[in-house]
Structure formats: structure tokens, C-alpha cells
Amino acid sequence: MDVGLVQQLATDEMICMAARVSTIGRNALDRDEEKDQGLISFLLRDRHGSPFEHGSFTFRISAPIFVVREFMRHRAGMSYNEESGRYRELEPVFYVPAGERPLVQVGKAGQYDFKPGTFEQWFVASESTRTAYATAWESYQNMLAAGVAREVARSVLPVGIFSTFYVTCNPRSLMHFLSLRTKSDDAKYKSFPQVEIQMVADQMEEHFKRLMPTTHEAFVKHGRVAP
Known part of the structure; x- marks a missing residue:
């Protein structure tokens, strides 16, 4: 950040x-x-x-x-x-949780807390987000290359992209x-x-x-x- x-x-x-x-x-x-x-x-x-x-x-x-x-x-x-993604091509900067970021939710809504995950959980979270970002970015670039308007192409980008x-x-x-x-x-x-x-x-x-x-x-x- x-x-x-x-x-x-x-x-x-x-x-x-x-x-x-x-x-x-x-x-x-x-x-x-x-x-x-x-x-x-x-x-x-x-x-x-x-x-x-x-x-x-x-x-x-x-x-x-x-x-x-x-x-x-x-x-x-x-x-x-x-x-605005309508007026400019966005940059491929994405958020991936760091290893120390708590990953596991404990409790119920309004009363829950988070605790650190296992290495396996962090690995799954990290690799899954990276894979999703790469796929989304490729789709975004393909649409732009085909002449699709930026305001339409941006719809495939995830909320993990930086603004x-x-x-x-x-x-x-x-x-x-x-x-x-x-x-x-x-x-x-x-x-x-x-x-x-x-x-x-x-x-x-x-x-x-x-x-x-x-x-x-x-x-x-x-x-x-x-x-």
C-alpha cells in the first residue's frame, strides 16, 4: 500500500x-x-x-x-x-497476501477473528490469486487488442488490482x-x-x-x- x-x-x-x-x-x-x-x-x-x-x-x-x-x-x-479504467489502460499491479497475513476466519459474523494459516493454506491462496490475475489480465489485453472499449474490457479485472x-x-x-x-x-x-x-x-x-x-x-x- x-x-x-x-x-x-x-x-x-x-x-x-x-x-x-x-x-x-x-x-x-x-x-x-x-x-x-x-x-x-x-x-x-x-x-x-x-x-x-x-x-x-x-x-x-x-x-x-x-x-x-x-x-x-x-x-x-x-x-x-x-x-478511471474508462479513460486509461490499467496497470498489471495486483495484491497477493503476504505470508504473515492471517488467513483463517474463526467465529461468526460480528464476533469473528482471524488467525494465521498453515503454509499449505498460504500457498493455495498465493497461487490461486496469481493464476486468477494472470488469466484476467490476459483476457483484458486480448479485448483491448481486438479494439474493445476500455470501459468494457475492464469488467474482467478482479478487485485485487491496484487503483x-x-x-x-x-x-x-x-x-x-x-x-x-x-x-x-x-x-x-x-x-x-x-x-x-x-x-x-x-x-x-x-x-x-x-x-x-x-x-x-x-x-x-x-x-x-x-x-
Whole structure:
């Protein structure tokens, strides 16, 4: 998974200014770092969310299509643009589970977990996906060579092929995404994300932590609950 931060306009200071304008008006520009930390912690603890909408992150992400589709379940405060198989020939980049990726489902829907598979299970999964990808790619190329439109030819490609998209979000929507798509012992409400989207979310969180350290610290402190 490849996650790049394209641009950002999000700071701890902006969160504080947005919050203080409600009580002190134009003097909200005045700063006090110690008070800023307390204010952000208070906002996260008591879930005063609107100040965290003042800012933005834009990420460029390359991931399998099944991860992209999970991403687009997140709609509030998230904007997307994705490469189109109608307008360009897609590249033969496919996802194959790594050896350490848990393969065996244990339990039932809503309560299940995953555990590592045997070598035989990993081998079957790896070889089966590679074979399916090779067959699908050959069919795709055959149709393109015969003059079939890209928008028709792409229909044979599997959801394991990579796609690239841009997503822009504010700090509040990013925290909501992270609360659902990461797994952490610090979380008040446990989440059980699919491994592949968590791989993306973990990289996004590193950018969030670096650029908004006070907000991120308070987010973790108060149970990783979005305000």
C-alpha cells in the first residue's frame, strides 16, 4: 500500500482559534501553548467536534480496489477522485497476501477473528490469486487488442488490482476514519478492520501524528473516539 501526503492545511493552533472565537471573538488569534493543550484535550473529551473541521489533509493512495471500496464507505467530510479504467489502460499491479497475513476466519459474523494459516493454506491462496490475475489480465489485453472499449474490457479485472485515488478530509473526519479502520489497545470502542485497509490507515495516522501532535495525543488519551 502506498500513502502519500500531497498537501495539508491542518494545525493544532487552528483548532484552538476556531474553538476560542465562540467566546473571545477576534482575540482568538492570541495563543498560549499550555492552554492550547488543555483546550484540545477538553474538546476531544467532551466531543465538541466542529473546531476539528477547520483544516484539511489530501492523500494520494494506491491500494487494491477492494480497499478503495471500503474507503468510500466513509462519506462525511471525505472527498474522492479515483483513476478511471474508462479513460486509461490499467496497470498489471495486483495484491497477493503476504505470508504473515492471517488467513483463517474463526467465529461468526460480528464476533469473528482471524488467525494465521498453515503454509499449505498460504500457498493455495498465493497461487490461486496469481493464476486468477494472470488469466484476467490476459483476457483484458486480448479485448483491448481486438479494439474493445476500455470501459468494457475492464469488467474482467478482479478487485485485487491496484487503483490510485485522492482523498481530502478534515481532522474530524480523519479521526472518525482512524477510529474505525485501525486496531488499538487504547481504543474505547474496539474495531476490527480488514488488515489491508488498516495498513493504509496506519500510514495516514503517522502523518496526522506528525502534523497535529497535540490533537493526536488527546485523541489517543480519550479512547480514540472522534469528536
